[in-house]
Amino acid sequence: MAVRAAAEQTNWLLKPAAKLVPLDRNRARRELSEIASAAQEDGLTRLAKFLAGKSASQEFLAAVFDLSPFLRGTVRRRPQILDALFDETVETRLASIGAAIDKAVQAEGISENSLMMELRQWKAEAHVLIALADLAGEAETAITVRRLSGLADACIRAAVDFLLRDAHGQGKLKLPDPEGPARRSGWILLGMGKLGAHELNFSSDIDLVVFFDPQAPAVVDPLDATELFSRLTRRLVRILQDRTEHGYVFRTDLRLRPDPGSTPLAIPLEAALRYYEARGQNWERAAMIKARPVAGDLAAGAAFLKDLQPYIWRKYMDYAAIADVHSIKRQIHAHKGHGEIAVKGHNVKLGRGGIREIEFFVQTQQL
Numbered sequence: 001m002a003v004r005a006a007a008e009q010t011n012w013l014l015k016p017a018a019k020l021v022p023l024d025r026n027r028a029r030r031e032l033s034e035i036a037s038a039a040q041e042d043g044l045t046r047l048a049k050f051l052a053g054k055s056a057s058q059e060f061l062a063a064v065f066d067l068s069p070f071l072r073g074t075v076r077r078r079p080q081i082l083d084a085l086f087d088e089t090v091e092t093r094l095a096s097i098g099a100a101i102d103k104a105v106q107a108e109g110i111s112e113n114s115l116m117m118e119l120r121q122w123k124a125e126a127h128v129l130i131a132l133a134d135l136a137g138e139a140e141t142a143i144t145v146r147r148l149s150g151l152a153d154a155c156i157r158a159a160v161d162f163l164l165r166d167a168h169g170q171g172k173l174k175l176p177d178p179e180g181p182a183r184r185s186g187w188i189l190l191g192m193g194k195l196g197a198h199e200l201n202f203s204s205d206i207d208l209v210v211f212f213d214p215q216a217p218a219v220v221d222p223l224d225a226t227e228l229f230s231r232l233t234r235r236l237v238r239i240l241q242d243r244t245e246h247g248y249v250f251r252t253d254l255r256l257r258p259d260p261g262s263t264p265l266a267i268p269l270e271a272a273l274r275y276y277e278a279r280g281q282n283w284e285r286a287a288m289i290k291a292r293p294v295a296g297d298l299a300a301g302a303a304f305l306k307d308l309q310p311y312i313w314r315k316y317m318d319y320a321a322i323a324d325v326h327s328i329k330r331q332i333h334a335h336k337g338h339g340e341i342a343v344k345g346h347n348v349k350l351g352r353g354g355i356r357e358i359e360f361f362v363q364t365q366q367l
Contacts, residue, residue: 010046012057012082013089018137019056020063028066032058035065035072039079047083064135071131074124081125090133094147097126101154105162115162116239119155120246126151127202148200153191153294155249156206157182159239160189160295163232164218172228173218186216187229187296188269188304192256196290205251206240209291210266213300229266256287269304276311282324286363288312325364 022028036051051058061082065072075081084093104110104118130147133139139147164181167173176184192207194200212229214222221228233254240249254265258275267275276284288308293301349355 010050010086012050013085013087014057014132014136014138016056016060016136016138018060018135020060020067020135022063022066024066025062028062031065031072032062035061035076035079035082038076039083042079044079044083046086047079050086051082060136064132068131071128074128078121078125081128085129090129090138093129094126094151097122097129098150098154101158105158105165110162112162112166112235112239115159116242116244116249117246119158119239119249120244123151123155123249124247131202145194145199145201148202148204149195149198152195152200152206152250155240156189156191156208156236157295159236160187162239163235164296167228167232168218172220174220175218182296182298184216184299185218185297186213186225186300187232187266188212188293188301189295190291190301190305191294192287192291195294196292205253207253207256208294209257210254211269211272211301211304212266213269213297216297216300226264226266226268230264233265256284258284269300272304273307276308280311282364285312285314286360286366289363289366 032051036048039045039051040048051061065075088096101119101122104115104122126147130139130144130151133147134141134144161181164173164175164185164187165178168175168178168181173185175181188211190196190209190211192209194204195206195208200206210229210233212225213219214225219225237252237254241252242248254260257263257265257267258272258280276288288305289312291305293305347354
């Protein structure tokens, strides 16, 4: 039985169903050999031996590392990422990473800087695993983008929980449940765009809109709440997007909030509702189609979106609203020119007939 268990542990659990071709086969083999040497130096003997083999798995990895400098560099620095796949599938390893991210904020002595380091390391490992599963043909695109979005959710949630606990420890908040800091905290973070739709890709920014309830049980001083939650939001952005020696977690964009040029980073719920009902534009209605609570007080976030439903889904479209839709279309064209469709130099994302225009058309039909 022990011999059988040992044999199973040398079986790498990611089986490539797709064949990749490297740009340079000789270079690809050299790069794989360098990673095998790094594994040997780290005491990962079974991985080093595996990488020296000549099966479809090694051919796949050689091609991956030749085609992707990011994956090659990450695995060369941390070959244990590959070694983990002797013991766990990609799916179970990603679940383990998610659990580790959730537990990180509960560790004794955790600091903002140590959390930043851990989130960057977990994110890098998860990105490698998600990319390998995608390139191997093990995961369809829908699964890949949902995994990436779930990773972002976990990282945002961990950072938010850490900041809430920290504010509680300093007496700036009085959390009803410090072990579940987000519950009834009044801090609401909505994921927008690709994050809200569970459609993040590997290079996506994350779009967040931040609100708060000054009457939440956790709020000590309602008059100071705007400043407090704006400071917490500023620190959240730092945790997620500041570049360190370990990279960054996610670039974070807060500009989808109401009137971003003149409003604080965190907006009171009542003020947000008044804005959307009185001044909200059609592009903001369209943006709210994908909105979902991703961290903080999830129950309060869901209640806020429920209150917004009459604004998002109007019973009638008047002439002014239709004219506004035409105006948005003209702005899209003016921003990127939208000349003739051509193969060479055509902007697939922002150009005429591109991704943004298709998305705009679909959302106007939804509205």
